[in-house]
Amino acid sequence: MAPHAERPSMQDVVLDEDDAGTPAPAPDLRATGAALVGWGRGHVLRALAATTVLVALVLTVLVGLPRWSLAHERRVLTAPTELPGAIRPLEGPPAVAWTTRGPWSPRAVLAGDTVVVYASDVEDGAAAGLDLVTGAVRWRATLPGGPLGTLRRCLAVDPAPAEAAAVVCLTEPDRSAVRTEPVAGPVVVLDAVDGRVLDQRDARGTVAGAVVVGRDLVLPLADESGVVVERADARTGAPVWRTQVLDPPVTVPPQRVVLREADGALLVATGGTSLVLAEATGRAVQVVDRGNRPRDHVGLLHDGSVLVGAYGTAGSALMIRTTVYEPDGRERFTTRGTLSEPRVSDRPEERLYAWSSLPGSPFGGRVRAVSRLTGEEQWQSPGPSAGVLLELDGVAVLHGAGFEVGVDVDDGEQLWRRQVTLTSSDQPFTDGSHVIVARVEPGRGTVLEALGVRDGRTAWEVLLTPGVTRVEQLGTHLVGIGPRLVVALR
Template identity: 30%
Template sequence: MTRRQGRRDRDHVVLEFDTVEPDDAHPPAAAPAEESRVAARAGRRRVRWWLAGLVVVGVVGAMAAADRWHERSVEDRLADSEGGVTSLGPAPSVLWTTDGVGDVAMQRWDETTLLVGTEVVAIDPGTGEERWTARLGKEPACGSPTTVDGSWTRTLTCVSTVDGDATATVLDDRGRTLGERTFEDVAGVAAVAGDGVVAEIRRVDGPGSITVPRVSVDGATRGLATVRAVEVTIRDVRAGEALAVTRVDPTPQDQACPGETTAAPGVEDDGRVLVLADCGLDAYLSPTGVRLDDPEVPGDSVVALGDGTSQRRASAGSWGAVVDADGAEVWRPEGEVLRPVASDGASRDVVLVREPSGVVKAFDGSHRELWSRTVSGATLLVQASGTVVMSGPTSIVALDLDDGDEVWRLPMRADTFVAGGLTDGEHAIVRTATSNGGPPTNGRLAALRLESGSADWTVPIEGDAVLTAVDGAVLLLVDGALERLG
């Protein structure tokens, strides 16, 4: 591991004021009383000059402090935003590399990078130094340490499963074990968003069971299988308390399946959506156990929007209502709510919706339409500094967030695709690669100016590298090594 650190000293402005004193070589004759009055006036004059200098220095100091506060607040907002970066220079290079990290999943925990493989390793994104390591058993899966609305928790919950038994472990931000619980004979256990909670899934007997056609190993349909309901318990790992219990009845279906299987849960969007998709099961729940999809609409799904709300989607691909964490309808847009890949966090009240016709509409915080524009096949890459940058099959286009007017457009080659984006508030840092049916190649990062689209710099990266932003730092996971660009 190599480390390179840089430091930029802040400029200090010192203002000096000189007062012109009377000519002491030829003082005017004065009576003692007059001399005292002259001395008093000179003293008051010096005080006034001194106070004036102090006021000017104070104003300049206050302005400098305000500038530093504004800069710090912008950096904090970027570091907290999805895809926000603060540490890229004019020609980014690798600042440090940690080799031998193996086959791991990379995720963020506030100001820490987590590498989850056969063990959980916490890395300082600024230096690459290891903060702590936790050994939790075979291939743990860790939930995102966030609440439903996306704020960070101070605990991390990980689940390891061996031979049908699951063990959930709660760690603090130093890697110390705060609690542990084993679940036997369960259909599945998943760490969901929250402070030390898991979703415990068990098959239950009773009313609600259905029969479905059974398909055998050779693919032939043979007889019927009984599919039982599922009980989902949101449980506090340390206290053992059941916080919520939700029953999910099977969904009638014509398609054959192997019969009752594990009902192992899936987790989407950092644990904010719990997915039950199995033989005869189709349900989407919040981390508190609330049903988010519509039980009366078979095959529908739910997509989390990152702010504690989710949007329903029908099996045919049409989009429905936006619901909160309690499943209550918030509003009903006529299309898909676009979630930016990267944002500076300054314009979260403006929401973009893509309608089936290809029209993109902007709405304010009260869901009033601001503007509309046709954008072909648009993915919302960056929303920052009053600009939105979207990618389509043939070009990257920037629109003014206030009125939807096109700011600039860059064409792309037919074999090039956009694979992600970051932002420092001044640039859309776009990741592109090429593919001819095989693995992505010719990967690169390009910093495109938000106001013009001109590239300030371009750096090559591996086509299959995992790229993320953690606490404002840009990290790459590639070929068993973790790198930081800066």
């Protein structure tokens, strides 16, 4: 008979009849701490290294993160917008990014990521460079004074690849002054980052205006030697070219000299003779003599095309007709009215806008859209308007008689109409989606209001800082300005 296999011994098992968890023993903190201390004593170098790494990591986060955030914001704020002439997109009412106290009559110019605030009054030489992002003062300087009847103006100069941005400050005629002292004013060039004086010189005549072309400064000079236009390196004053516009003994007060710049062309108007100069060489491309027709006018489009308007009669009605010339002087077309183009447009190559307020004309007070290439009329505004402001998203925004009107850009059909009064800026601003208007309300202050381009409805409205009397555009940003006050809006 086979032997029986050995049976396993029986074991007592505790049953958990109420399904209650067995509590785990509490950790012995003293033992754990003692173990760590013991490990640290035995591994001093490892403990110090771990502590150093942990502290370095914390410092990197605390110091590096704000720096990275600031650098990122700086890149965003200094990047160009997709729509030339527009400000950065605003999803809601802008807030005050920073505020600074300035001179009594402040002006501002943006050079790189520095906002240069200076006094327009030549008797006040105060100037300061502020960080665009934070508003921190980078430098302060005192600018030299200027001749009687002039105002100070500063312009940003494009830098070379290895250079910082620069600002050139000079004096130009106060157009409202009774007279301007016919002396050469100072030209000062400052490094926009640290405020160092890069160059200081006297202009080679009485400055009648100024424009910056790349790294060069173009000045019309009007005095006893006639009228001369010169282009020179803004930083050093080294001449590029010099063109005589009027020969002596013919002289013109500096207040009557006007300088305009467009794509590759310069317009110099002296009250009698107007010249269009090639920007690169200073060569006269077109000469318009208005000596016997002082009311005729000459203008310049953004693409360098020249506008010449001449008054005449049609039957018993007074009429103005404008001729458009190519930049090289060839005539393109002639149409009735005064021609203009929108300050900001997403379709700038398609049309121009004509307008006339002369009595007796059946089209007086209405805007006409005409082809930029042929002058053929495309449509007329549904009501009285004085010109075009913006052209965005298929809508042309017209203005006049205290109203802004949105019309379909293809057929002129009215889409919306809004009353806008007491504006504190010459033209509204846009971020590509809104028409942004600054207006002054008595007893309340300056208000910034955004209207939808497509429907004209108020998207948002904000009351600006007390003391702000006007709003200006610096690059792609808005700033509020008042006596001794500059406010960055973002």
